[in-house]
Amino acid sequence: MVNKKYKVAIIGCGRLGQLYAEAYSIYPDTEIVAIAEYNSERRKAVGERFGVKALYKDAEDLLNDIIPDIAAIVTPTKFYKEAVIKCVEAGVKAISTDKPIAAKLSDADEIVSICESKGVILGGGALFRALGKNQDIARYINEGVYGEVRGAALHCWGVEISGGGSQHISLLRLFTNSEIEEVMSWGTHVDLVDLVDAGTMAIKDIAKRDHLYQMANSALNQKEDQGIIISGYLKMSSGIQTNIFGTPTPFRGVDVWTDTSLIRWDWNDPQIYQGFDKNGKRILKDEKFSENNWDNFGFGYLGGAIRSLIDSLETGAKLWISGHDLRQALEVAIATILSAKLGNVPVKLPLKDRSLSLYPRPYRWLGGDETGRYQTAEEVTKQNSKNN
Ligand SMILES: NC(=O)c1ccc[n+]([C@@H]2O[C@H](COP(=O)([O-])OP(=O)(O)OC[C@H]3O[C@@H](n4cnc5c(N)ncnc54)[C@H](O)[C@@H]3O)[C@@H](O)[C@H]2O)c1
The missing domain is CATH 3.40.50.720 (NAD(P)-binding Rossmann-like Domain)
Known part of the structure; x- marks a missing residue:
């Protein structure tokens, strides 16, 4: 009742x-x-x-x-x-x-x-991050069901790092139960950030704007936060390191590996792999998830x-x-662009300069x-x- x-x-x-x-x-x-x-x-x-x-x-x-x-x-x-x-x-x-x-x-x-x-x-x-099955997996990891967490990776963390990319960051922090303390990255089209700003504010320097548009058009045929490709690593407060692959590997999500398991989220339900078959391929475990009354x-x-x-x-x-999770995702996206722009310089989080920004593609910022x-x-x- x-x-x-x-x-x-x-x-x-x-x-x-x-x-x-x-x-x-x-x-x-x-x-x-x-x-x-x-x-x-x-x-x-x-x-x-x-x-x-x-x-x-x-x-x-x-x-x-x-x-x-x-x-x-x-x-x-x-x-x-x-x-x-x-x-x-x-x-x-x-x-x-x-x-x-x-x-x-x-x-x-x-x-x-x-x-x-x-x-x-x-x-x-x-x-x-709010999928019940992902919350279950995070609980199992914390309870030590899979042993110690040893490493993690983000796959295809590009295309749109402030929008879709916040999925990866919020899940990574959940599965590793830790915050991101430092980033170092290499990126292509990181200058498109200026172009993303142009989606909502006019860039005053016309020559620079035109150059950026040209670059975007020729490289990507688009003008928004969809072209930044970041590779690099994130140092987590738990001590592990997360590798970032900017393009599909062919996976597109988050991997976390532990003593016994590979935990994989690839834009669907999480999958747990344990052990290898006779051909050396990972074996998918039939993981049990809690009953969710709201399902x-x-x-x-x-x-x-x-x-x-x-x-x-x-x-x-x-x-x-x-909201804190969303803020952390935005901050990591900005920090990786900063690191790449500076020339692969390690950047500590939280960022000191809170005036930094990353404008999402215009649809997200202004609506349909x-x-x-x-x-x-x-x-x-x-x-x-x-x-x-
Ligand atoms: N979590 C996800 O997977 C996901 C998916 C899609 C969109 N989003 C986010 O959701 C937000 C909305 O996206 P959408 O696809 O619904 O866009 P949309 O353009 O379809 O809808 C936005 C609506 O807000 C209205 N609106 C604009 N300003 C308003 C105001 N000041 N007060 C009241 N209404 C106002 C518009 O008239 C429009 O109907 C964006 O921030 C987008 O990034 C998230």
């Missing part, structure tokens, strides 16, 4: 926001009491789709009328900070953003610290992130994915409406019939 229903507001209800809304509207202990959506056509469509009448343009308008228990902030990244601050000031108890948490380190710091200082829970959104509701790692946020609100339990991927009201409605 569920007695309490947490009041939830979705702030930013585009493609991913609608997935959050689906999850929150299905759980028996949550109800969506309000939606803030900037685009009026989409606002009306999502209101109808989720049966929510309290519809607002943005967080400020919404919070003037309703203070939810939980606010899921799923606007483009540019608007996270303002929405988080408004929610904290209004007295919302639990907030989540998605990835990347910010472009500038100081903005990520502000988001994390305002929540910490006011005792507000800050969840980190739909990332594989019936689906939503994979998004479900894990949401349920863990609610658990944290109810019991004070540790979050499966937090501003970057040629408009979602029509009809598409919102179709989405509903697809799920029914």
Whole structure:
């Protein structure tokens, strides 16, 4: 029997926001009491789709009328900070953003610290770190089930290191139960970072901008944070070293090896390998995972992130994915670019210069409406019939 229903507001209800809304509207202990959506056509469509009448343009308008228990902030990244601050000031108890948490380190710091200082829970959104099976594996590693952790590697940590790359960093920190203390890296197209900035701010030096665009176009045929390829290593606080391979090896995720096992996450459920067959190939173990009551509701790692946020609100339990995790991911991405740009110089974390930034590709920073991927009201409605 569920007695309490947490009041939830979705702030930013585009493609991913609608997935959050689906999850929150299905759980028996949550109800969506309000939606803030900037685009009026989409606002009306999502209101109808989720049966929510309290519809607002943005967080400020919404919070003037309703203070939810939980606010899921799923606007483009540019608007996270303002929405988080408004929610904290209004007295919302639990907030989540998605990835990347910010472009500038100081903005990520502000988001994390305002929540910490006011005792507000800050969840980190739909990332594989919040998949129940990955949390199980992390627990088994910590309990010593696989012996000591001996090393780790990131594969294909390139293409988009501040967006998709935050998946790798947050899982690596989980599996190794440690923080990243130093990075050293080599990179190609690290100068594209300036170009990424150009996605949102005009580069004043036209010649430099043109040169960067040319470089990007010829090398990659694109202009965003999708071309930076980083290789190098990360020194972890536990003492192990993580190798970074910028391109597929052919794996694309995180490997952690221990005395007895190879633990592999490759954008799917984690896999455990133990021993070798007669041909010298690794043997896949049929690992047991804990029963997750919420599996019936689906939503994979998004479900894990949401349920863990609610658990944290109810019991004070540790979050499966937090704002701090997202901030660390951004910081590592920035540090590796810095190291590569300086000429493979070891860079210690935390970075001293908090004004450093890495702008995500424009879709993430500004959203689909501003970057040629408009979602029509009809598409919102179709989405509903697809799920029914
Ligand atoms: N975790 C993941 O795997 C994952 C996947 C996709 C997107 N994302 C992240 O989620 C965020 C949103 O992505 P999306 O695909 O839903 O984009 P989207 O463009 O489909 O949706 C964003 C929505 O926010 C609305 N909006 C913009 N500014 C607003 C404001 N100030 N107040 C209220 N609403 C506002 C827009 O009108 C739009 O409907 C981005 O930060 C992106 O990086 C994460």
